Amino acid sequence: MFTRREALIGAAMAAAAAAAIPAFPALAQPAADISALPRQKVSLVAPPFVHEHDQVATGGAKVVEFTMTIEEKPIVIDDEGTTLRGMTFNGSIPGPMMVVHQGDYVELTLVNPEANEMPHNIDFHAATGALGGGALTHVNPGEQVTLRFRATRTGTFVYHCAPEGMIPWHVVSGMSGTVMVLPREGLKDEKGEPLRYDRIYYVGENEFYIPRDEAGNYKTFESLGESYADTLQVMRGLVPTHVVFNGRVGSLTGENALKSKVGETVLIVHSQANRDTRPHLIGGHGDYVWEEGKFANPPAKDLETWFIRGGSAGAALYTFLQPGVYAYVNHNLIEAAELGATAHFTVEGEWNDDLMKQVDAPRPIVIN
Amino acid sequence: MRFLTSKLLCSFAGAMAVSAAALGLEVLVPVSERGLPKLAPIRSTVVAPGSFIHPQPGEYLRDGRPTVAPRIAARIDEPIAIMTYQVSRDEYARCVADGACKPADAFGSGDVPVTGVSYLDATAYAAWHSKATGESWRLPTDEEWAFAAGERFTGDVEPLEEDPQNPAKGWLSSYKQEVDMARQPDPQPRVRGSFGTNAKGVADMAGNVWEWTSTYYVRVTIAPAGDAVESTVDNCGVHVVEGFHRTYMSNFIRDGKSGGCAVGLPPDNLGFRLVRERDGAVARLLSRLRTLI
Ligand SMILES: [Cu+2]
Numbered sequence A: 001m002f003t004r005r006e007a008l009i010g011a012a013m014a015a016a017a018a019a020a021i022p023a024f025p026a027l028a029q030p031a032a033d034i035s036a037l038p039r040q041k042v043s044l045v046a047p048p049f050v051h052e053h054d055q056v057a058t059g060g061a062k063v064v065e066f067t068m069t070i071e072e073k074p075i076v077i078d079d080e081g082t083t084l085r086g087m088t089f090n091g092s093i094p095g096p097m098m099v100v101h102q103g104d105y106v107e108l109t110l111v112n113p114e115a116n117e118m119p120h121n122i123d124f125h126a127a128t129g130a131l132g133g134g135a136l137t138h139v140n141p142g143e144q145v146t147l148r149f150r151a152t153r154t155g156t157f158v159y160h161c162a163p164e165g166m167i168p169w170h171v172v173s174g175m176s177g178t179v180m181v182l183p184r185e186g187l188k189d190e191k192g193e194p195l196r197y198d199r200i201y202y203v204g205e206n207e208f209y210i211p212r213d214e215a216g217n218y219k220t221f222e223s224l225g226e227s228y229a230d231t232l233q234v235m236r237g238l239v240p241t242h243v244v245f246n247g248r249v250g251s252l253t254g255e256n257a258l259k260s261k262v263g264e265t266v267l268i269v270h271s272q273a274n275r276d277t278r279p280h281l282i283g284g285h286g287d288y289v290w291e292e293g294k295f296a297n298p299p300a301k302d303l304e305t306w307f308i309r310g311g312s313a314g315a316a317l318y319t320f321l322q323p324g325v326y327a328y329v330n331h332n333l334i335e336a337a338e339l340g341a342t343a344h345f346t347v348e349g350e351w352n353d354d355l356m357k358q359v360d361a362p363r364p365i366v367i368n
Numbered sequence B: 001m002r003f004l005t006s007k008l009l010c011s012f013a014g015a016m017a018v019s020a021a022a023l024g025l026e027v028l029v030p031v032s033e034r035g036l037p038k039l040a041p042i043r044s045t046v047v048a049p050g051s052f053i054h055p056q057p058g059e060y061l062r063d064g065r066p067t068v069a070p071r072i073a074a075r076i077d078e079p080i081a082i083m084t085y086q087v088s089r090d091e092y093a094r095c096v097a098d099g100a101c102k103p104a105d106a107f108g109s110g111d112v113p114v115t116g117v118s119y120l121d122a123t124a125y126a127a128w129h130s131k132a133t134g135e136s137w138r139l140p141t142d143e144e145w146a147f148a149a150g151e152r153f154t155g156d157v158e159p160l161e162e163d164p165q166n167p168a169k170g171w172l173s174s175y176k177q178e179v180d181m182a183r184q185p186d187p188q189p190r191v192r193g194s195f196g197t198n199a200k201g202v203a204d205m206a207g208n209v210w211e212w213t214s215t216y217y218v219r220v221t222i223a224p225a226g227d228a229v230e231s232t233v234d235n236c237g238v239h240v241v242e243g244f245h246r247t248y249m250s251n252f253i254r255d256g257k258s259g260g261c262a263v264g265l266p267p268d269n270l271g272f273r274l275v276r277e278r279d280g281a282v283a284r285l286l287s288r289l290r291t292l293i
Helices: A004-017 A130-136 A167-172 A224-236 A333-339 B007-022 B089-097 B119-133 B142-152 B167-181 B279-292
Strands: A039-041 A063-076 A083-089 A098-101 A105-112 A143-150 A155-160 A176-182 A199-208 A242-245 A258-261 A265-272 A279-282 A286-290 A300-303 A312-319 A324-330 A342-348 B044-047 B050-055 B059-062 B065-067 B071-076 B080-083 B210-222 B229-242 B247-250
Touching (some): A063 A098, A098 A105, A130 A143, A130 B167, A155 A167, A155 A265, A167 A199, A176 A265, A176 A312, A242 A333, A265 A279, A279 A312, B071 B142, B089 B119, B142 B210, B210 B247
Parallel strands (some): A039 A063, A063 A105, A098 A176, A199 A265, A258 A342, B059 B210
Antiparallel strands (some): A063 A083, A199 A242, A265 A312, A279 A324, B044 B080, B050 B071, B059 B065, B210 B229
16 A cells, blocks of 8 residues: 555655665574474464363474454443453453463464554563563554464463553453463373373453442443543552453353363363462362462462462363362452352262262251 | 544544634634633744754564664745644643543643643644634644754654664663663653743753654554565554654553653653644645545
């Protein structure tokens, strides 16, 4: 497309600017072997699900290609219809999980469609340098960028948007997600014995700060820009109006409850990009828990509640032993019950009386 | 309002602000003077035409890496009538009283530049002020501001050192330059005129109040060889802010500290001044507007 600027530069730059623009030598091949590596294109899947992946790597290192399109859109976050001016990676809160193996290369193409209002970028906690890639991925509406980084450390890691001057606002508007870098030989317990999961669920926790009007009702805004000043005021108070899993109150309950069955081993990855949280499976445990999410450290065992630091993702492995409905909550129970941080598991299977039995059903108090 | 990013709409939105006043669609009933301090007449300075080297605003890429923005030999063909001082709190208060402007974030009154105002606030004021005076007032372009700033113009803080093999060289160099500027934060706006006038007779340029311009952010990719432009992306949701150094802010930002400035050197305050559109320029703009409609 021809623009005023092109005309301007075409006419004037040759004369005025030839000396001002340094000539760069051609970029040397960063590492001769990357171009020879096998490439794999992965289609991302919205949470709480995770794209298909091998737990144990087959073959050597490869380049794994992902594409995420940034979507800015209003998102209803509770049953009352409260609307967040959302900013999202690929349309979901949290953004999709990307899974690779240690030594692989993550190659992300980040697309910021022209219809968006905001510039965005991405800071990968799994990556090394350039503010996690933030300094190399700044895209305006109408631009895309591709970043490659090597997954050198294993674990679950947060990624989030980090535009200068507006980082927290973008993060609490929904722009965070998770990368999982598996050891090439898969997960292991403290003795080095392999651990495997039959299912993986990805729970992203977010807290929202929705401004209210004079009457105390949640406000709606016509655009992101209009929501900014009021939202910032609420954010500075550090008291969220909503604390939710998967972008809204009740997104992982009822019809959307997570499913499992007795004997099945589930890996639950829990991320919170901004604020501490403490997941707890009511009636179950964490058999093996990487609280910090880093697989080079031996997992903690038999946890009742685990602590996820704001700005990190953790992983808990659990084999269901009893059927039933389980609540998976942030065990700040006010946040779980009043603000939204509750998910449900429905688990099919045979009851184990040995583990638990109601010996005597409720009845009037016996007086001897 | 939604920020429209197509090139056509970028320029259309700009033209609209001026046209409402120029077309004289509404007859303005000035706000009641009761209870409001008496205002001094708006003083403007006429900057004579001339040429200067204008380092282009925006970001420039070559071979996928940031490169120094071109320095263009710019010609200003017609005199620029620019407000001698930044718009004051008292002046802005009239627009607020009329319901045409939102209250600024900074409290207080007096002959002090209004601060805590966004690009959207500044353009709202320009539209109101144009109606109030029956003249066409608008934000200056970056080129006009730079020319009027004269010897006080700085432009972008650009890295002195770049290494195509090592992007961190540029980041470290920019950071060091900002630190070396050793500018202490100076957040308290002062009575207008406190920063003196420049050689062209314009007051308070590059003081502690940065100024919105009508130039929007652009990212330009220059061909690997030569000076041809490969592509440009306009972002009219972000505008150029001028002052002690040049920076870029999203249209709705009122507090420079939380804006898009680089590490260490955010603008102390955000304010603005306006330029008066000449009749001839208005006519040309209107004819362009007509071809768009
Ligand atoms: Cu963002």
